[in-house]
Amino acid sequence: MARKEMMxxxxxxxxxxxxGDVAILAWFVFSLFPIVWMVMLALxxxxxxxxxxxxxxxxLENFVTVLTARGTAxxxxxxxxxxxxxxxxxxxxxxxxxxxxxxxAYAAGRWKFRGSDSLMFNLLSFRFAPELMVIVPLFVIYNxxxxxxxxxxxxxxxxxxxxxxxxxxxxxxxxxxxEDLEQAALLDGYSRKRxxxxxxxxxxxxxxAASALLAFIFAWNNYMFPLILxxxxxxxxxxxxxxxxxxxxxxxxxxxxxxVGALPPLILALTIQRYLVQGLSFGAVKG
Amino acid sequence: xxxxxxxxxxxxxxxxxxxxxxxRPYILSIPATVILIGILYPFVQGVGYTFLNxxxxxxxxxxIGLGNYLQVFTDPLFWGSVRITLTFAIVATALExxxxxxxxxxxxxxxxxxxxFEKVLILPLMIAPVIAGVIWKLMxxxxxxxxxxxxxxxxxxxxxxxxxxxxxIIMVDAWIYTPFVAILVLAGVRSLPKEPFEASAVDxxxxxxxxxxxxxxxxxxxxxxxxxFRFMDCxxxxxxxxxxxxxxxxxxxSTLQVxxxxxxxxxxxxxxxxxxxxxxxxxxxxTAQQLVKLLGxxxxxxxxxxx
Numbered sequence: 152m153a154r155k156e157m158m159x160x161x162x163x164x165x166x167x168x169x170x171g172d173v174a175i176l177a178w179f180v181f182s183l184f185p186i187v188w189m190v191m192l193a194l195x196x197x198x199x200x201x202x203x204x205x206x207x208x209x210x211l212e213n214f215v216t217v218l219t220a221r222g223t224a225x226x227x228x229x230x231x232x233x234x235x236x237x238x239x240x241x242x243x244x245x246x247x248x249x250x251x252x253x254x255x256a257y258a259a260g261r262w263k264f265r266g267s268d269s270l271m272f273n274l275l276s277f278r279f280a281p282e283l284m285v286i287v288p289l290f291v292i293y294n295x296x297x298x299x300x301x302x303x304x305x306x307x308x309x310x311x312x313x314x315x316x317x318x319x320x321x322x323x324x325x326x327x328x329x330e331d332l333e334q335a336a337l338l339d340g341y342s343r344k345r346x347x348x349x350x351x352x353x354x355x356x357x358x359x360a361a362s363a364l365l366a367f368i369f370a371w372n373n374y375m376f377p378l379i380l381x382x383x384x385x386x387x388x389x390x391x392x393x394x395x396x397x398x399x400x401x402x403x404x405x406x407x408x409x410x411v412g413a414l415p416p417l418i419l420a421l422t423i424q425r426y427l428v429q430g431l432s433f434g435a436v437k438g
Numbered sequence: 439x440x441x442x443x444x445x446x447x448x449x450x451x452x453x454x455x456x457x458x459x460x461x462r463p464y465i466l467s468i469p470a471t472v473i474l475i476g477i478l479y480p481f482v483q484g485v486g487y488t489f490l491n492x493x494x495x496x497x498x499x500x501x502i503g504l505g506n507y508l509q510v511f512t513d514p515l516f517w518g519s520v521r522i523t524l525t526f527a528i529v530a531t532a533l534e535x536x537x538x539x540x541x542x543x544x545x546x547x548x549x550x551x552x553x554x555f556e557k558v559l560i561l562p563l564m565i566a567p568v569i570a571g572v573i574w575k576l577m578x579x580x581x582x583x584x585x586x587x588x589x590x591x592x593x594x595x596x597x598x599x600x601x602x603x604x605x606x607i608i609m610v611d612a613w614i615y616t617p618f619v620a621i622l623v624l625a626g627v628r629s630l631p632k633e634p635f636e637a638s639a640v641d642x643x644x645x646x647x648x649x650x651x652x653x654x655x656x657x658x659x660x661x662x663x664x665x666x667f668r669f670m671d672c673x674x675x676x677x678x679x680x681x682x683x684x685x686x687x688x689x690x691x692s693t694l695q696v697x698x699x700x701x702x703x704x705x706x707x708x709x710x711x712x713x714x715x716x717x718x719x720x721x722x723x724x725t726a727q728q729l730v731k732l733l734g735x736x737x738x739x740x741x742x743x744x745x
Binding site for chain 1: 476555563566568574680681
């Protein structure tokens with residue numbers, strides 16, 4: 152906002168300003184066209200699915216088909232079941248991460264203790280480690296323990312995605328919280344536990360909400376874990392199945408499933424837009 | 439700051455023993471540590487696989503020392519995979535960084551268009567990469583795809599042909615992740631102090647001089663954070679590649695993680711896949727170390743230039 156003085160082409164109607172607007176417009180055409188195209192494809196009738204026209208007779212038929220899996224060749228993809236299990240797995244994963252992660256984040260944000268750095272570093276390294284390094288042995292372990300394609304198994308492995316996010320974001324919130332507030336509560340005779348629940352916790356509520364929603368989004372968008380560790384237990388895996396391996400592909404159904412699968416993350420992302428930068432950078436950049 | 443318990447300790451809550459206070463952070467971290475170990479255990483086991491001849495079809499699983507590594511390092515497919523992965527990671531990261539910085543600077547001008555578009559900038563970033571891959575796969579289709587139609591390419595032009603697939607995937611990656619760089623850099627630009635720019639404007643400096651000498655050094659830490667995240671993620675790219683080409687045509691887009699997936703999950707060669715992954719993990723780890731060092735230096739320098 153404050154920067155407009157020194158930016159290239161800051162005056163409203165100069166040539167560079169117009170050039171800048173054209174450039175930004177070009178990016179957004181490129182950026183939004185695929186999404187618009189997916190929505191259009193999802194609204195086309197089966198007969199129109201292979202056409203490239205922009206004029207068509209919109210129908211909600213595809214959404215109904217996708218959600219009820221009525222089509223004869225489509226009974227193998229139970230998208231509704233995938234929606235349900237994705238929701239349960241991701242909610243479960245976020246709840247576990249919050250219950251386990253908030254105390255750890257508070258400990259790491261409040262006190263410098265031996266091992267805190269290595270705990271945090273190890274958590275972060277999961278964010279960057281190639282997932283298969285863990286998933287391949289897990290695949291073998293899960294098959295042995297009967298955890299393959301189970302809710303517990305998915306919630307456990309999704310911690311790889313949700314835990315580092317929750318702990319790292321919340322640690323930076325707890326660090327930013329002035330310690331005087333809790334000290335005042337302690338001097339008033341509150342126990343540390345009550346000072347935490349009555350003073351610290353309510354103040355980091357935005358951070359908890361933001362990290363929980365972001366963790367949910369990333370868990371929802373994850374593809375590799377359910378691909379390997381379940382049969383069809385996620386929205387992301389189910390969508391690719393509409394593309395069909397056996398010759399016939401259902402473009403309109405794929406698009407409809409894509410729209411349904413993309414909606415939850417998009418809605419959640421728009422509600423936490425203010426905290427997105429901090430969340431996406433694990434607290435490295437404050438938004 | 440961190441030792442408030444000690445300073446207040448004498449006056450407050452005498453019921454809490456010093457020992458208990460000392461152990462509190464550890465007790466609070468126990469649950470997280472348990473989960474951590476639950477994930478570290480398979481990781482260690484995966485490293486163990488690289489020294490075995492572990493396949494689902496192998497009856498006699500035993501220690502074979504560095505056999506897997508010897509096999510991998512003499513396999514032209516592996517080196518092809520390394521080349522493809524590095525090409526992808528370097529080109530995609532560079533492209534996304536340059537475009538992201540440009541977009542951030544353009545959006546920062548607070549024009550009306552910028553204000554409107556800032557809201558929708560993150561849409562591709564929040565859609566699952568798999569769904570993004572699926573959309574683009576539909577658009578890339580030579581017969582029914584919209585792109586061949588719009589650009590009048592005919593039905594023989596294939597975006598996912600052996601020669602073009604890697605570049606098409608880089609474009610899809612840029613479509614998803616350029617907004618990531620843009621919003622990080624934009625947040626950085628907005629947090630910069632105003633005074634140095636006003637001062638040099640008074641001195642009559644042109645915008646390019648200011649950009650080069652003031653803005654870029656101060657923005658550098660933010661750009662580096664974005665580069666670190668992008669480069670690390672690009673090295674282990676899987677989702678969009680697997681959806682768009684499954685590593686093909688031939689081996690044209692078989693990145694390390696796609697290759698490891700095909701090896702271990704499709705062909706049940708657990709040891710082979712794990713070896714690929716452990717080598718990739720070492721590459722990621724060493725690169726991360728260097729980049730983080732670079733970031734520390736850049737932050738120190740930016741702090742200096744602000745003073």
